[in-house]
Every structure is written in structure tokens, then in C-alpha cells.
Amino acid sequence: MLSMQDISMVYRTDLVETHALRDFSLDVAEGDFVSVTGPSGSGKTTFLNIAGLLEQFTKGRYELDGRDVSSLSDAQRSKVRNEKIGFIFQGFNLIPDLSLYDNVDVPLRYRGFSAAERKRRIEHVLDLVGLGSRMKHLPSQLSGGQQQRVAIARALSGEPRFLLADEPTGNLDSQMALSVMELIKQINDQGTTIIMVTHDPALAGMASRNIHIRDGQVSDVEHDTQLVAAIAG
Amino acid sequence: MELGPIWRAMMRNKTGAILIALQIAVTMAIMVNAISIMQERSRMMARPSGVDEANIFYISSVGFAEDFNERVAIEEDLNMLRSLPGVVDAIQTNSVPLSDGGWSMGLQTEPGAEIQGTGVAIYFVDEHGMETFGLELLAGEDFSPGDVGWRERSDTEWPDKGIITRAMAEALYPDDPDSALGSTVYINDDEPLTITGIMKQMQAPWNGWSGVERVMLVPQHTLFGATRYVVRAEPGRRDELMPQVEQILADSNKGRIVRNMRTMEETRERSYRSDGSMIKMLTFVIALLTLVTALGIVGLASFSVSRRTKQIGTRRALGASRSAILRYFMTENLLISIVGVLAGGALAVGLNMWMVDAFDLTRLGWYLVPVAMVLLLLVGQIAVLGPARRAASVPPAVATRTV
Numbered sequence: 001m002l003s004m005q006d007i008s009m010v011y012r013t014d015l016v017e018t019h020a021l022r023d024f025s026l027d028v029a030e031g032d033f034v035s036v037t038g039p040s041g042s043g044k045t046t047f048l049n050i051a052g053l054l055e056q057f058t059k060g061r062y063e064l065d066g067r068d069v070s071s072l073s074d075a076q077r078s079k080v081r082n083e084k085i086g087f088i089f090q091g092f093n094l095i096p097d098l099s100l101y102d103n104v105d106v107p108l109r110y111r112g113f114s115a116a117e118r119k120r121r122i123e124h125v126l127d128l129v130g131l132g133s134r135m136k137h138l139p140s141q142l143s144g145g146q147q148q149r150v151a152i153a154r155a156l157s158g159e160p161r162f163l164l165a166d167e168p169t170g171n172l173d174s175q176m177a178l179s180v181m182e183l184i185k186q187i188n189d190q191g192t193t194i195i196m197v198t199h200d201p202a203l204a205g206m207a208s209r210n211i212h213i214r215d216g217q218v219s220d221v222e223h224d225t226q227l228v229a230a231i232a233g
Numbered sequence: 234m235e236l237g238p239i240w241r242a243m244m245r246n247k248t249g250a251i252l253i254a255l256q257i258a259v260t261m262a263i264m265v266n267a268i269s270i271m272q273e274r275s276r277m278m279a280r281p282s283g284v285d286e287a288n289i290f291y292i293s294s295v296g297f298a299e300d301f302n303e304r305v306a307i308e309e310d311l312n313m314l315r316s317l318p319g320v321v322d323a324i325q326t327n328s329v330p331l332s333d334g335g336w337s338m339g340l341q342t343e344p345g346a347e348i349q350g351t352g353v354a355i356y357f358v359d360e361h362g363m364e365t366f367g368l369e370l371l372a373g374e375d376f377s378p379g380d381v382g383w384r385e386r387s388d389t390e391w392p393d394k395g396i397i398t399r400a401m402a403e404a405l406y407p408d409d410p411d412s413a414l415g416s417t418v419y420i421n422d423d424e425p426l427t428i429t430g431i432m433k434q435m436q437a438p439w440n441g442w443s444g445v446e447r448v449m450l451v452p453q454h455t456l457f458g459a460t461r462y463v464v465r466a467e468p469g470r471r472d473e474l475m476p477q478v479e480q481i482l483a484d485s486n487k488g489r490i491v492r493n494m495r496t497m498e499e500t501r502e503r504s505y506r507s508d509g510s511m512i513k514m515l516t517f518v519i520a521l522l523t524l525v526t527a528l529g530i531v532g533l534a535s536f537s538v539s540r541r542t543k544q545i546g547t548r549r550a551l552g553a554s555r556s557a558i559l560r561y562f563m564t565e566n567l568l569i570s571i572v573g574v575l576a577g578g579a580l581a582v583g584l585n586m587w588m589v590d591a592f593d594l595t596r597l598g599w600y601l602v603p604v605a606m607v608l609l610l611l612v613g614q615i616a617v618l619g620p621a622r623r624a625a626s627v628p629p630a631v632a633t634r635t636v
């Protein structure tokens with residue numbers, strides 16, 4: 001499903017070079033639920049951005065769904081993001097000026113679906129996250145947990161193969177975090193491959209697999225997430 | 234297209250959009266009316282004076298000497314001018330078109346002091362008047378030498394003949410202008426005067442007068458102490474003749490001075506100088522307003538792009554291509570501009586209706602409003618291109634990198 005080999009990412013500014021990822025290698029199989037942990041600044045977001053085609057890497061090889069993505073044009077990358085990848089952000093990233101309905105509609109319009117198809121999908125995913133009755137509301141009228149549910153609905157609306165989440169519960173209290181996590185887990189159960197960055201070991205433990213990043217490298221691939229949770233706990 | 238969401242999102246932050254739409258509307262209203270005024274002025278400036286402007290010049294002669302005999306001087310001067318090589322013809326007269334100073338009277342078709350006459354500009358000429366000015370006789374006949382009398386300053390008597398323009402005939406006899414020829418009209422309330430000729434066209438000395446095309450030639454020499462000679466040169470010889478004529482007139486009679494020699498072309502230029510500068514000023518105002526509006530659009534769009542940087546990154550992450558982002562901001566501007574030009578169209582027409590009333594201006598040409606709409610929509614699209622391209626270059630990673 002996802003295969004990275006010796007990926008390096010160097011951020012260059014006038015003064016410094018930051019090696020955000022060094023010879024980073026990882027394989028993720030179809031249907032996996034991978035949690036990514038690691039200290040702040042270790043390269044988690046960088047990894048997620050590269051995995052989600054939000055950023056180009058400096059060196060290495062990356063195959064997504066059997067396709068080498070390094071040679072894709074910007075427009076092609078946009079299309080892959082739109083069709084295959086769903087994103088969930090720490091800050092929800094809902095568009096404040098748009099209703100929940102219009103927010104979920106955003107990726108569907110870029111997809112070029114008909115109005116009827118978009119309506120069907122929007123209503124379906126908003127029902128799925130339990131907000132079907134509030135489609136006309138603005139994001140600011142919702143709690144953080146509800147906003148993140150809308151963002152998840154938006155990510156799901158295009159039926160992506162692949163869901164990427166960067167600290168999806170980072171801005172939520174534990175109660176809301178848990179319900180969002182349950183939703184994510186459900187999505188994985190339906191067959192969607194998920195990579196989720198978190199610094200909460202308990203949440204990381206809900207994944208089927210955990211990787212730990214340190215200084216831009218995978219320091220530890222642990223399949224038995226129960227153990228990680230136990231150590232951290 | 235995503236018109237719906239763009240419009241709905243805009244409605245949540247409408248202050249800036251409304252201000253820009255308003256600015257576009259005001260710019261458009263002023264632009265359209267300024268262009269209309271410019272068109273009106275240009276039309277005025279383009280009207281022919283009716284005389285052979287390219288080849289005519291004139292010069293004033295003022296007698297001052299104790300023994301200066303004006304009548305003799307005029308006869309001598311005219312003989313001399315008419316025999317000069319390169320001169321087509323010459324006359325003594327009181328004024329020329331566009332010179333801004335002249336004589337006007339009222340003509341009426343019935344005698345009586347209580348009747349309101351039709352204003353007409355008077356040029357005193359002799360039988361060389363038509364030829365010197367280069368006028369075209371449509372009907373009737375030119376003056377003959379026997380028609381021409383001499384008029385002292387104190388005289389109030391008018392000659393019994395006149396040649397009027399077609400426009401004057403229409404003003405006198407709106408129902409049947411052709412009946413003007415041979416008819417008797419009254420000048421000074423009750424002095425009869427027969428219309429012996431109708432000429433095609435000639436302008437009065439005053440370009441802003443609504444009756445500028447209403448002119449009458451009367452067969453008289455004037456003995457007013459100061460006079461004016463009009464000389465028509467053969468094509469191409471005007472400039473060579475001018476200093477010659479000035480010299481000869483000055484030398485031939487030491488009892489007068491000659492002055493104010495001027496071509497008809499210069500007279501036209503002076504006559505419309507203020508209109509010319511008004512057109513320049515209005516052009517400048519239009520350009521300035523358009524520029525300010527364009528800058529306003531750039532400002533609003535730049536602000537909205539930087540305010541929405543994270544949103545743009547998120548849209549990119551969700552699958553928007555660069556061109557989709559570009560289109561978003563272009564479309565947003567188009568919506569604002571459409572509102573602006575629609576309001577501007579209404580405002581332009583309203584302003585024009587008021588100005589037609591208040592200042593007697595002409596109505597807008599039907600095409601002005603649509604043309605200005607297209608123009609301002611284009612200006613908007615060009616102005617927003619810069620900020621829209623900046624938006625399109627926001628990297629998708631902004632979605633995860635900004636809080």
C-alpha cells in the first residue's frame with residue numbers, strides 16, 4: 001500500500017539545514033492502522049506530509065498504491081490527494097465561512113461529482129458522524145469534538161483508501177478524544193488504511209501497529225502495541 | 234464552478250466586498266458620464282464652421298489719424314488685397330465664426346414689437362462674402378455690387394436683403410423651410426427684409442450658443458472705425474501671404490494700425506481650448522479612478538489571501554489544484570465586480586438623468602454602460618491576478634504547518 005525507502009527530507013534556510021527525515025524507511029500494508037509517536041520535532045508531521053503528498057522529499061523512493069509518486073506533477077499530486085487520501089488535522093481545518101454541508105462539499109467539488117452525488121455523499125457522511133441534523137450550521141457553532149467529526153466526515157466523503165491524521169485529538173479533551181478515536185477505529189474496521197500521529201501512548205495503543213520516530217528515523221517498529229502502551233503507561 | 238460556496242463565504246465577510254463593489258459602482262458611474270461629456274465635447278469640436286478654415290486668415294485695421302478716411306481706406310485695401318497673387322478673395326466684415334465676438338439680431342416672420350424674434354448672427358459682407366468664406370449657396374442668389382451699402386456707427390437702418398443659413402430657415406419656418414426663400418422677415422421689430430438666398434451652413438461666432446448654426450449675411454460695409462479683413466488664400470499659400478498682407482496694409486496707409494492677424498485654424502483652436510483641456514482632465518480623472526479601484530481590488534484580495542492562507546493550504550490538501558485556487562479568487566472578484574458594475578450601471582444612468590436635467594447634457598449612448606461594465610470587469614480580473622497567483626502558490630503543507 002505505502003512503501004518508503006531511505007527517504008530524506010532536508011529543510012534549507014539561509015542559515016541552517018534541518019534534517020527532518022534521514023534514510024526513513026517504512027512499509028504499510030492495506031488495512032493497517034499505524035500510530036506514529038515520537039518527541040516534538042522528531043519529524044512526525046514531515047513524514048505525514050510526505051506520505052500525503054503535501055510535500056516533496058529530498059531523496060529516496062516512495063511508492064503509493066504501487067505507483068512511484070516522485071515524478072508526479074503538482075496537478076497529478078492534487079488529484080491523488082483528492083481521490084485516494086483523506087486528511088484529519090489537529091486544528092480541524094474547517095473553513096469558518098462555510099456551513100458543515102459546504103465544508104464537506106469542498107473535496108467533492110474538486111472531484112467533479114454531480115450535485116446529486118455530492119448531496120448523497122455529504123448527507124451520508126454527516127449522518128455517519130452524527131451531525132446530519134446540523135448541516136446548515138457553521139463550524140463555530142459546534143464543540144471541538146463535533147468540529148473534528150465534521151473534518152472526519154469531510155475526509156471520508158471521497159471514500160479514500162488512505163486516511164492520514166496529525167494529532168487528531170490534540171485539541172480535544174479526553175472525553176471527546178475517545179469518541180473521535182472510536183470513530184477512527186471504526187473507519188479502519190471498514191478497511192481504510194490509517195496512519196495517525198499522536199503523542200498520547202494510550203491512543204497510540206489503539207492502533208494495530210506503532211512506529212516511534214526519533215531524530216527523523218524510525219527508532220522502533222513495534223507490532224505489539226499493547227506492549228508500547230504498557231511501557232508508556 | 235463553485236459559485237454557491239464562494240458567494241456564501243463572501244456573504245460572511247461582506248464589509249470589504251461591499252466597499253469594493255461600491256467603489257467599482259462609483260467609478261463606473263463617473264467613468265460613463267465623463268465619457269459621455271467627452272463625447273459631447275468632441276462632437277461639438279468636430280462640427281464644421283462652414284468656412285474654408287484651412288485657407289482663411291483675418292486681420293484688424295484701426296484708423297486713428299485725424300484725416301483717416303475709412304471708406305476710401307476700405308475700398309483701397311480691398312482692391313489691393315483682391316489683386317494680390319495667391320489671394321482667392323477678400324472682404325471687409327465684422328466677425329468670423331468661432332471668434333467669440335460678433336453681432337446678433339432677432340428675425341421675425343410678422344412685424345410687431347410684442348413678437349419674440351429668432352436670434353441670428355449677423356455678418357456684414359459685400360458681393361465677395363460667399364466666395365471669401367467659401368460658402369455654398371443652396372437656393373436664391375448672391376449679393377450684387379448694387380446691393381451693398383455703407384453703414385455708419387449711428388445707423389439703425391438695415392438693408393432690405395439677407396442670405397440666411399438653412400438652419401435659420403428651419404428655425405423661422407419649421408413647417409416649411411423651403412418657403413424662406415423670397416419671404417419677407419422683420420428685423421428691429423418692423424423693418425422688412427427679403428430673404429434672397431439660402432446657404433448650406435455657417436456658424437455664428439459663439440460655439441456654445443444653441444443657435445450656433447443660425448446665421449445671416451447682410452450686404453453692407455461698416456464704417457465703425459475699427460474693421461476686419463478676411464482673406465482667403467489659394468490652398469497652401471496662406472502662411473506666405475500673411476506677413477505680406479500685414480506689411481502691405483501697414484505701409485499703404487499710415488493713418489491706421491493693423492493688428493491681431495490670425496488664421497481660422499488658430500481661431501478654432503482657441504475657441505475649443507477649454508473643451509480640449511476638459512477632455513484631458515476627464516481622461517485623467519477616469520484613469521485615476523480606475524487605478525484607485527484597481528488598487529482597492531488588489532488590496533482587498535491580498536488581505537483576503539493572507540487571511541485565508543491556512544484555508545488555501547487545506548483546500549490544496551483536500552485536492553484543489555493550483556488553478557482551482559487561482560479560479561477561486563478570480564471568481565470571487567468577478568462576483569464582487571458584477572455586483573459593482575450592476576449597481577454602477579444604475580448609478581450611471583441616474584447620474585446622467587440628473588445631469589441631463591440640471592446641465593442640459595446629452596443622454597448616455599446606449600453602449601456606454603455595457604462597454605464600461607466589460608471594461609471594469611476586465612480591470613478587476615487583471616487586478617486580482619497578482620493576489621490570486623500568490624494564493625495559488627500557497628503550499629499544501631500549510632494545512633499541517635500552521636495552527
Ligand SMILES: Nc1ncnc2c1ncn2[C@@H]1O[C@H](COP(=O)(O)OP(=O)(O)O)[C@@H](O)[C@H]1O
Binds near residue numbers: 011012019039040043
Ligand atoms: N518548513 C520548514 N522549514 C524548516 N524547518 C522545518 C520546516 N518544517 C519542519 N521543520 C523542522 O523539521 C523538524 C521536524 O519537524 P516536524 O516534522 O514538524 O516534527 P514533529 O511533527 O515531530 O514535531 C523540526 O526540527 C522542524 O523545526
Ligand SMILES: [Mg+2]
Binds near residue numbers: 044045046
Ligand atoms: Mg507535528
